[in-house]
Amino acid sequence: MSLETPVGNxxxxxxxxxxxxxxxxxxxxxxxxxxxxxxxxLREDAIDQLEERLLLADAGVDATNWLTERLxxxxxAGRIKTEVQLRAALRKALLDLLLPVAKPLxxxxxxxxxxxxxxxxxxxxxxxxIGKLATRLKRDGKTVMIAAGDTFRAAAxxxxxxxxxxxxxxxxxxxxxADSASVIYDAVSxxxxxxxxVLIADTAGRLxxxxxxxxxxxxxxxxxxxxxxxxxxxxxxxxxATTGQNALNQALQFHEAIGLTGVTLTKLDGSxxxxxxxxxxxxxxxxxxxxxxxxxxxxxAPFDAVxxxxxxxxxxA
Amino acid sequence: xxxxxxxxxxRTLDALRGAGRLTEDQVNTAARELRMALLEADVALxxxxxxxxxxxxxxxxxxxxQSLTPGQxxxxxxxxxxxxxxxxxxxxxxxxxxxxxxxxxxxxxxSGKTTTTGKLALRLREVDKKKVIVVSCxxxxxxxxxxxxxxxxxxxxxxxxxxxxxxxxxxxxxxxxYAKKQYADVLIVDTAGRTAIDETMMQEIAALHAALNPIETxxxxxxxxxxxxxxxAKAFADRLPLTGVILTKxxxxxxxxxxxxxxxxxxxxxKFIGVGEKSAALEVFHPDRIAARxxxxxxxxxxxxxxxxxxxxxxxxxxxxxLKSKKSFDLADYREQMQQMQKMGGLDSLLEKLPGxxxxxxxxxxxxxxxxxxxxxxxxxxxxxxxxxxxxxxxASRKRRIALGAGLEVxxxxxxxxxxxxxxxxxxxxQGGGMAKMMRSLAGKLPPGMMGxxx
Ligand SMILES: Nc1nc2c(ncn2[C@@H]2O[C@H](COP(=O)(O)OP(=O)(O)OP(=O)(O)O)[C@@H](O)[C@H]2O)c(=O)[nH]1
Ligand SMILES: Nc1nc2c(ncn2[C@@H]2O[C@H](COP(=O)(O)OP(=O)(O)OP(=O)(O)O)[C@@H](O)[C@H]2O)c(=O)[nH]1
Ligand SMILES: [Mg+2]
Ligand SMILES: [Mg+2]
Numbered sequence: 001m002s003l004e005t006p007v008g009n010x011x012x013x014x015x016x017x018x019x020x021x022x023x024x025x026x027x028x029x030x031x032x033x034x035x036x037x038x039x040x041x042l043r044e045d046a047i048d049q050l051e052e053r054l055l056l057a058d059a060g061v062d063a064t065n066w067l068t069e070r071l072x073x074x075x076x077a078g079r080i081k082t083e084v085q086l087r088a089a090l091r092k093a094l095l096d097l098l099l100p101v102a103k104p105l106x107x108x109x110x111x112x113x114x115x116x117x118x119x120x121x122x123x124x125x126x127x128x129x130i131g132k133l134a135t136r137l138k139r140d141g142k143t144v145m146i147a148a149g150d151t152f153r154a155a156a157x158x159x160x161x162x163x164x165x166x167x168x169x170x171x172x173x174x175x176x177x178a179d180s181a182s183v184i185y186d187a188v189s190x191x192x193x194x195x196x197x198v199l200i201a202d203t204a205g206r207l208x209x210x211x212x213x214x215x216x217x218x219x220x221x222x223x224x225x226x227x228x229x230x231x232x233x234x235x236x237x238x239x240x241a242t243t244g245q246n247a248l249n250q251a252l253q254f255h256e257a258i259g260l261t262g263v264t265l266t267k268l269d270g271s272x273x274x275x276x277x278x279x280x281x282x283x284x285x286x287x288x289x290x291x292x293x294x295x296x297x298x299x300x301a302p303f304d305a306v307x308x309x310x311x312x313x314x315x316x317a
Numbered sequence: 318x319x320x321x322x323x324x325x326x327x328r329t330l331d332a333l334r335g336a337g338r339l340t341e342d343q344v345n346t347a348a349r350e351l352r353m354a355l356l357e358a359d360v361a362l363x364x365x366x367x368x369x370x371x372x373x374x375x376x377x378x379x380x381x382x383q384s385l386t387p388g389q390x391x392x393x394x395x396x397x398x399x400x401x402x403x404x405x406x407x408x409x410x411x412x413x414x415x416x417x418x419x420x421x422x423x424x425x426x427x428s429g430k431t432t433t434t435g436k437l438a439l440r441l442r443e444v445d446k447k448k449v450i451v452v453s454c455x456x457x458x459x460x461x462x463x464x465x466x467x468x469x470x471x472x473x474x475x476x477x478x479x480x481x482x483x484x485x486x487x488x489x490x491x492x493x494x495y496a497k498k499q500y501a502d503v504l505i506v507d508t509a510g511r512t513a514i515d516e517t518m519m520q521e522i523a524a525l526h527a528a529l530n531p532i533e534t535x536x537x538x539x540x541x542x543x544x545x546x547x548x549x550a551k552a553f554a555d556r557l558p559l560t561g562v563i564l565t566k567x568x569x570x571x572x573x574x575x576x577x578x579x580x581x582x583x584x585x586x587x588k589f590i591g592v593g594e595k596s597a598a599l600e601v602f603h604p605d606r607i608a609a610r611x612x613x614x615x616x617x618x619x620x621x622x623x624x625x626x627x628x629x630x631x632x633x634x635x636x637x638x639x640l641k642s643k644k645s646f647d648l649a650d651y652r653e654q655m656q657q658m659q660k661m662g663g664l665d666s667l668l669e670k671l672p673g674x675x676x677x678x679x680x681x682x683x684x685x686x687x688x689x690x691x692x693x694x695x696x697x698x699x700x701x702x703x704x705x706x707x708x709x710x711x712x713a714s715r716k717r718r719i720a721l722g723a724g725l726e727v728x729x730x731x732x733x734x735x736x737x738x739x740x741x742x743x744x745x746x747x748q749g750g751g752m753a754k755m756m757r758s759l760a761g762k763l764p765p766g767m768m769g770x771x772x
Pocket of ligand 2: 122123153205207424425426427428429430431432433455458461508509510511565566567568590591592593594598
């Protein structure tokens, strides 16, 4: 496992590797789309097969039904007769779903510091994503600060410290056991005082069903709003691509608690396909910000719907 | 959000009543519903297929006894098959070897290996009275070793030092040497998270296994995992002789289909479940509970049995009739109601068994209903019969005496009187239906068909 990837053509090589990774090993949507055709005619169960593959990717019953009904309609209307047409129709349907949510993070110059909360259930990759993101933003010429808002989990502060050092950005921390809201409040004041562009606050992992912990998030938000009534400017939910249908519950409940403004999908370098993104897009239409593609500092890419869909469907359609 | 299997089966099957045995048609209809229910619960598709076939084979021609609807009969078969597939009964850790018994932890990133290492260490030290040493071979994740050090200190077991620059296999070997010298009973080896398609890292874990020869190789899997659980479990099982599975983060509301996927693919028993972040939050795995959860039933069957067992039906009926015949609801009646609730084991244990009950339970716990009920009964016990019969008699001086008698404060008596007033109001509105009506309305919240005729 290497922690560095060659800089330079970073983005396009990431996308290529995403493609390779998503299609690795086992089948996904269209790797063998040809099999759905006998001679020139589509096989009768082509739609069933697609349905199955969507389900296998964790797209969930709702998003899957939506997609297959749509394709079924085109099929019956005689608009899909060949593999190329089926692939194109699927690609178009997926893009219709994902293009509207592919909204990169934007840092307007008049917001300073731009306050970001990073939240999510346990172990999804919040802290790692913050390390990667800080690196990226610093490279883009922004002054970035990080707040060690996870004061609960063992060595959470030390972990973030290492990432802050790697990224070369200052960390505001009161150590383990401190009050999370007060750490983040202090960090926002410090970011204001130092004129930083962006402050990213880590938060402890919490299951969305834990009422008192969700209340704690609300409190953090309230406290920070004493310094800036418009903060946080971004509340990013981190979702693990390996997650099944529970990701929808996570998104809904975190949204209900603190109002999400974006999602990042991590661990797409594994064998999971991250189809929950389709389910979330369908249900919540939350902007998707980044995808995580590994444990290295450069393994983060802005979410690009076309690339994502190409990686899934193949780009020769 | 999800329709549970019971209502799915009831909806599709109970229209087709009459047959003494489940027909192939009925079973096929049910199979489609079962498939969807399992997919929604995140059971991996290939596993869903096998399981549905297994159920079909058993269900066609199965007898539908008089007291059950076809839907209930099928649900029962599904639940039994699922419990059996999940392992039937719970299995303990295997430590039967020349000490130190080595436990090797493995799994995807963030699944809960390090936390679970601490939980197992605590359990082995406290419950099994073992001398435990833990070591981290995670030289990659920032502060991974520090994390285990802190966890070990918290659970008061020895931590064998390792460093980020070291070779994991070298760490493992020296930890084993050390554990032998110390006459430790158990050595738990934490490892870095890895994806199953990272060849280098999979080779590393195989090498660690070879160096350690562990008695238990535990695959740690997040209960929120989706379809990938099957692929990943298979990939790990192909490289390592897994001996057991630990399902983490079950304190959330994930349906936990991963448990079935992993069990089916590896054939290895789930040994423990993680139920929280704290070190004590580890429980023995009970297949029947997870089966019910996967089916979205909560422990509905258990709930029904328990309710019927604990609530004295005659008593409830007597109370209901008495209330109906009576003009007023007094404090003695109120006490009887409380006592019935106490018999049911309190709201808390009932809620636990309902789907989504965990959330309600947390809210209820804040209110501490059990304690409230005890207090209320104590206060009413300290009243005279007159006072119970005519609550309006209870004024300041009487309140002081009652409070003293119950060992509580006057404000507690006031609180009880307020609650009593509210209940009395409610009883008036319900026109004397009382407990029986409450029971009926509880039954109304259960899926149709579940409260069927008694067996
Ligand atoms: N393969 C892979 N691993 C990742 C990715 N992002 C994070 N991880 C790993 O996932 C594990 C958990 O990451 P963390 O950043 O600690 O997750 P977290 O959400 O902060 O965890 P808690 O604070 O404990 O809730 C670590 O081993 C990370 O290296 C990713 O995109 N791909
Ligand atoms: N709610 C809950 N959280 C858990 C449970 N088990 C572990 N966690 C949390 O999940 C997160 C990840 O746990 P770790 O023990 O660091 O996971 P890991 O597998 O060692 O992670 P890596 O070493 O990065 O692969 C932490 O926030 C833990 O507190 C559980 O049973 N319930
Ligand atoms: Mg973290
Ligand atoms: Mg770990």
